[in-house]
Amino acid sequence: MDRKIEKKKWNAKRITTIAGIAGIVLLVSGSIYFTSGKSKLNVDTERITISEIKKGPFQEFIPVNGVVMPKTTIYLDAVEGGRVEKLFVEDGTTMKAGQPILKLTNTDLELSLANEETSVFNVLTQMQISRDNAQQNTIGKLNQMAEVESALKEAERVFKLNKHLYEQKAIGLQEFKKSENEYLYAVNRKKLTTKILNQDSSSTKQQLTQMGESYDHMKSTLALMRKKVGDLIVRAPVDGQLTSMDAEIGQTKNKGQRLGQIDVLSGYKVRVDVDEHYISRVYNGLMGEFTLDKTYKLRIKKVFTQVTNGRFQVDMEFIGAIPKEMRRGQTLQIRLALSDETQALLVPKGGFYQQTGGNWIFKLSDDGKTAYRVDVQLGRQNPDYYEVLQGLQPGDKVVTSSYDTYGDMQELVLKN
Template sequence: MDRKIEKKKWNTKRIMMIAGISAVVLLVGGSILFTSGKSKLNVDTERITISEIKKGSFQEFIPVNGIVMPITTIYLDASEGGRVEQKFVEDGTQMKKGQPILKLSNTDLELNLANQETQVFNVLTQMQISRDNARQNTIGKLNQMADVDNALKEAERIYKLDKHLYEEKAIGLQEYQKAQNDYQYQVHRKKLTTQILSQDTTSTQQQASQMKESYDHMKATLELMRKKVGDLIVRAPIDGQLTSMDAEIGQNKNKGERLGQIDVLSGYKVRVDIDEHYITRIFNGLMGDFILGDKTYKLKITKIFTQVSNGRFQVDMQFVGTVPNTIRRGQTLQIRLALSDETQALLIPKGGFYQQTGGNWIFKLSDDGKTAFRADIQLGRQNPDYYEVLQGLKPGDKVVTSSYDNYGDMQELVLKK
């Protein structure tokens, strides 16, 4: 006899369906519950930095490094190339203006000088010969002029005498005309001789002037050549200390090559490197300060080098007021370069929070100090120590300024001690 098999109410398929529906309901409910409230995270206070908002003096500045340099440096370059023949002093010597430092030898330059001296001597000799010839020629012309004057006077005397005798009918016409022709000839001859003498004088003067100009030019060239040879002895241009000397006996130096420098040690300046990001905010007169020992010293920008190299440019700063007694050339100083005047502002210490928030919000502690919640803020200027708070915080507020790397999207921190 067949037996009726009762159908089971809780089979595997039904159980799995009910479990799936329950999981979906729980997930949706959890999501609603999660989004409807604030996400919280427990944080150990020993692992975070809590800072207090305070009102105080604020100045926008940047930290820069400066190198102490002599207030004036004169570079020594080789005016002419040559081989180092002799060194008169060593690096570090205190020099007086005009004191010799080293001597270069250049046989080509010295040979050119000798040739130029020979040419000048030859021109001078030729000028003397030409002057003597011109003088002799002038003397000859003057003697000729004297003869012409004498002949003219004699012809004039005879002409006047014969004219009188002819009028008295003491001589014939032919003799009178001969005397008249001789007189006219001598007058014309005197005119030509005077003209020739004048032209000769002008020519002689022009020739002498041209030769003098040529001689003066060659003499000036000779003086220049002598100066170039004289520059083979390198001398100190001013009083100061010889430094960075780069020359050894036997070494060849090209024209314009750096030999060393003279540092004027009557004062110091500071050469400062600055990031090109600040180039539009740097101008003469900006102040800076540094601490040496237990004292603070002030500096002022006096010169700006606007050429940018490797993302940086340079400025020169000079001391304002007291100069440290212990300062030395080449010393590095850590300077605070002010970009604004000192003002009163609401301050928040710098910290790692800025990297995640961009200064738009911060975790602010509750009054009881047990939790910290997000608060919108607005920051303004900054320096290496502080941000300027413009909105969202007030004096006495406490905030978390350490890094927010591990907080994700948390809305609230529960502070545990």
């Protein structure tokens, strides 16, 4: 007789599956439990920087480098091209206005001057001849006028005499009419001679005026040509120091080519390079300062808006005293102020900003044993401080060194 065998409910496979599921549940539950609290990290206080939040004067400024330059620089360019024949001075010489620096030679220009001088001399000679001829012609006309006036007087005398004699019946009509005709002829001749003399005088005057104007024009051209030849000797335009001279004997210089410059030694300015990031915030009147033996003040006088290689330039002038040992080309480290000085809550700059972006910081607990994250809001900055707008109070202590090794830690346990 057959016997019914009952199936076992808890075999080894089922027990293993249930145990695995239970293990996973315990693992997940443990992870949730242990991660529900704050993650902590032990930190040695000797390896971090702890700073105190303070309220004090704050000014937004940027560090820039400036180069000392003469206040006024005049560039020397070749007004006329030519070959360098002679150097009168060397680079670095202190010059007086009008003192010669170098001499150029230009054969074509000198030949043009000689031709112009010859032309002016010919015109002057022709004018003299024309003036002499005009004077002789005028003298001849005046002599003719004198003869006409003399003839008129004689004809008038005879006519009046004959008229009286004719009225007295002493002479005949024929003789009277003859004297009358001669008198009228003399009157008309004088009118004609006077008209000719006036026309001749006006024509001569106009001719001499035109020739005078032509002569004056040629003299101006000659003076200009002489000036161009004179410009072959390059002279100092003002008192100052000759610098950056670029000329050697025998070298050919083209018209307009740079020969050097004169630095006026009456004062200095500072040429400063500024990052283009600040171009909208830099303008005339902004102040700066630098320190040598003491602190000196500067003010922006001119802004050059052209950007080159990510930077633009400004010129700054000295306000008040100038360092006694100041020299051309000296480099100054300047603090250029972008705002006025105000009272603000300050946190020293540090490596923390690279990881937090200024959005949070580790703040120490009251007992100084731990540091925990707090949200902050930072505003303006300068090379030393950030301006704290929210999240911290005066007297709070924070960790300002780098957070590179902290990862996502929420709390630091500080160990001595």
